[in-house]
Amino acid sequence: NAGVTQTPKFQVLKTGQSMTLQCAQDMNHEYMSWYRQDPGMGLRLIHYSVGAGITDQGEVPNGYNVSRSTTEDFPLRLLSAAPSQTSVYFCASSYRGTGGQLELFFGEGSRLTVL
Amino acid sequence: SQQGEEDPQALSIQEGENATMNCSYKTSINNLQWYRQNSGRGLVHLILIRSNEREKHSGRLRVTLDTSKKSSSLLITASRAADTASYFCATGAMDSSYKLIFGSGTRLLVRP
Numbered sequence: 001n002a003g004v005t006q007t008p009k010f011q012v013l014k015t016g017q018s019m020t021l022q023c024a025q026d027m028n029h030e031y032m033s034w035y036r037q038d039p040g041m042g043l044r045l046i047h048y049s050v051g052a053g054i055t056d057q058g059e060v061p062n063g064y065n066v067s068r069s070t071t072e073d074f075p076l077r078l079l080s081a082a083p084s085q086t087s088v089y090f091c092a093s094s095y096r097g098t099g100g101q102l103e104l105f106f107g108e109g110s111r112l113t114v115l
Numbered sequence: 116s117q118q119g120e121e122d123p124q125a126l127s128i129q130e131g132e133n134a135t136m137n138c139s140y141k142t143s144i145n146n147l148q149w150y151r152q153n154s155g156r157g158l159v160h161l162i163l164i165r166s167n168e169r170e171k172h173s174g175r176l177r178v179t180l181d182t183s184k185k186s187s188s189l190l191i192t193a194s195r196a197a198d199t200a201s202y203f204c205a206t207g208a209m210d211s212s213y214k215l216i217f218g219s220g221t222r223l224l225v226r227p
Contacts, residue, residue: 004157031213033215035217040219041219042203042217042218042219042220043158043203043217044217045214045215045216048213048214050213056213058214059214059216090157090158092157092158097163100145100212101145101146101148101163101165101207101212102207102212102213102215103148103160103163104150104158104160104205104215105160106157106158106159107157108156108157109155109156109157
């Protein structure tokens with residue numbers, strides 16, 4: 001049972017380059033999200049999706065783009081990488097609980113360094 | 116801005132002792148959750164408590180919620196070295212339960 005799979009695990013970019021972090025889940029979850037984790041700041045929500053074709057912004061969306069063409073995949077695009085985007089990125093998915101709440105399943109993270 | 120703030124930032128205890136960590140938040144919530152993160156790994160969901168609940172248990176975990184004080188606590192009883200990890204609270208807001216907002220975490224070290 002794969003759960004949430006993120007690729008790549010590590011990436012080094014130069015300022016101005018673009019790239020896509022991949023996220024796939026095999027649990028048929030409608031909800032998917034991207035967080036970034038920086039030292040001492042916990043996790044901050046970048047973008048989320050409540051189903052195929054539907055995306056919305058989180059706390060820190062600037063500089064990132066997402067799309068959701070299938071239930072399984074939710075890629076995160078960095079349009080023009082900046083050193084401030086050096087971070088660990090986590091993808092998470094969830095079913096919708098009986099009370100409407102989310103319970104997130106996380107991938108193992110993608111560590112990105114922008115030089 | 117962060118919704119939840121954990122206290123303490125770091126905690127070191129001896130194996131067998133109890134560990135208590137606290138979370139405070141700012142706005143009205145639908146639910147509050149606790150997650151664990153082992154070093155270099157993704158987060159794992161531990162327990163969820165709804166806004167109309169005051170206490171919940173799961174194995175060695177006990178969570179309390181005080182909505183009047185906008186605070187929650189996580190108690191781990193009879194701690195083990197394997198409990199060494201970072202622990203995060205996360206809140207689902209009343210007006211947007213699609214946005215689960217995390218605090219900055221408590222780093223727990225359990226010494227053998």
